Amino acid sequence: MRRVLRRFSPKHFSFRHMAADAVLITVALYISLWMRLGELHLGEHVHVLNRLAVGFVVIRLLTFLAFGVYQALWRYISTFDATRLAMAVLASMPLMVSMTYIFSVGILPRSFFIIDIFVCTALCMGVRLLRRRLFEKQMQPQKGAVSLGRLIIYGAGQNGRLLAQRLVNDPHRDRDLLGFIDDDPQKADKNIQGLPVLGGHDELENILRSSGCTDMVVAITAPPADLMRELVILGRKLGVRVQRIAHADILSQGEGVYRQVELKDLLSRPSAEVDLPSLKSMMEGKVVLVTGAGGSIGAELSRQIARFSPAKLLLLDHSEFNLYEIDRELRPETQDFSTVVPLMVDIKDQNSLRHVFEKYRPQVVFHAAAYKHVHLVEANAGAAVLNNVLGTMNLLRLCEQWHIERFVMVSTDKAVNPVGAMGATKRVCEILTSRTGQRLNRPFSSVRFGNVLGSSGSLVPLLTKQIQDGGPVTVTHPDMTRYFMLIPEAVSLVLMSATLSQPGDINVLKMGQPIKILDLAKSLMALMGKHEDEISIAFTGVRPGEKMFEELYLTGDELETRHDDILTVPRGMLGEIDVERLIHLAEKNDPSLIAVLVKIANEKPQLGPRAVIQ
DSSP states (O other), X not given: OHHXXXXXXXXXXXXXXXXXXXXXXXXXXXHHHHHHHHHHHHHHHHHHHHHHHHHHHHHHXXXXXXXXXXXXXXXXXXXXXXXXXXXXXXXXXXXXXXXXXXXXXXXXXHHHHHHHHHHHHHHHHHHHHHHHHHHHHHHXXXXXXXXXXXXXXXXXXXXXXXXXXXXXXXXXXXXXXXXEEOOOGGGTTOEETTEEEXXXXXXXXXXXXXXXXXXXXXXXSSOOHHHHHHHHHHHHHHTOEEEEESOSOGGGOSSOSEEEOOHHXXXXXXXXXXXXXXXXXXXXXXXXXXXXXXXXXXXXXHHHXXXXXXXXXXXXXXXXXXXXXXXXXXXXSSSOOSSEEEEEOOTTOHHHHHHHHHHHOOSEEEEOOOOOOHHHHHHTHHHHIIIIIIHHHHHHHHHHHTTOSEEEEEOOGGGSSOOSHHHHHHHHHHHHHHHHHHHHTSOEEEEEOOEEETOTTOHHHHHHHHHHTTOOEEESOTTOEEOEEEHHHHHHHHHHHHHHOOTTOEEEEOOOSOEEHHHHHHHHHHHTTOOTTTSOEEEOOOOTTOOSBOOOOSSSOOEEOSSTTEEEOOOOBOOXXXXXXXXXXXXXXXXXXXXXXXXXXXXXXXXXXXXXXX
């Protein structure tokens, strides 16, 4: 009630608007009476209307106030405001009919009031729409203004319509709007926001050529990655700049209505859902250790874990600079090390590692420290075995000794049927983790996924630098493919998999469809404004330790979990691994190390009772 009464305050309405409505309401009354009676009989009832007109106008204006009609700005009138206006007109009719009987000054035909509803609504709404149209006209670029291009909107759905509305009303718009591209047959040859639907996707290339289009904005909230790659490459071929909407809520945005296409748009997947309460329960108030905390995956793990308020977050890395960077990001500008603790420790150093466990008593461990670059690991297999295998073994022993609640090892798709040292070391680490988890009956698990965008020393930064340098861009093989995922998404799923894991699980993240490295290189060229004929592509051949096609699964019989994007490898009997022999060969840099390592890593688990681990 208080809200309705507040609408009668002079602060909430304009006398100028009320005066205009009073004139329109009066005109509507006489037009309605004329439409009902015609000129022949108008004189018989017009004197009754003359006596009641002022009362009718007052009743209608008060009803408009009660319904909040004057809270809407005429230049921004919407369908919601139009509905509210019509309801106010309709609600005033019973009061007006009652008034004719109360004052007994004469009778007006009942159909007159019905006609008046439509006439009054049409006049009041018409004036408001005229005001909006004049405003939109004023906001449009002036004739003679210099146009910097011609723009097409890809997608004529809700986002496309809102984008067109925003651009049409932008007085500073420097591009002519040509229309929409949309595959919906019901929209073909129709107009939306005054702009034509020019055709569908199949006609896109011809439309872009014939229209002289210079810019195309993709107005789809989550466009498929393959569509974005196709549009970017086509746009580069035709000299059309392809952009996409910056945010689904277009009308609320400031300057950034649309933005440049980024590499993540070309490799994006549907956002993964995570169970926040489960993650919070796993980490809130706990001491959490992250190894390799300065690396790409470890740093993102640390960021996301910090949001769940652990009692202590232990950042362990042997690289001083990487540790400095993540520590500076997560720890406030203070010397208080009570919550975020930087630890410059090498996981190969068991004594230093033991000191960390004795002093801080971690409860949850995320193990992301590893040598991961295939060709470097292949050339330095001994160092890789010591870091990856011995380091993991050191951690597992201490986790057993200190009764760690949960251990998660970050693995890789290269651990599946490995052909080189890097993947083989990670597969051995998976087996060690699974055996320990099964023996202790604790949720010790591994999580396996493919390449992530933007990780240090990864493929994308290398291709980017080669394009910036003018080429050549080196691609191993025209048909080589890899799985790709964004770092934040991969890490969120790593955390989620930890909450789902049973002792000894090897979890696999669904990576979507593999992408050809050649297609990725071409997409990067297009994003960076280069034609394929400007940058040469050199095929270098498959290097030692590399595979043409990465795999995520061992058997193809992986089991589903409670999360759609996480699978679990079936657990079977895991054989013994002579870790001491591997370490001995690594310390001597024995030439047979890689062959022995790969052979061990490729032994398939046998279905049967779980082995007792020594």
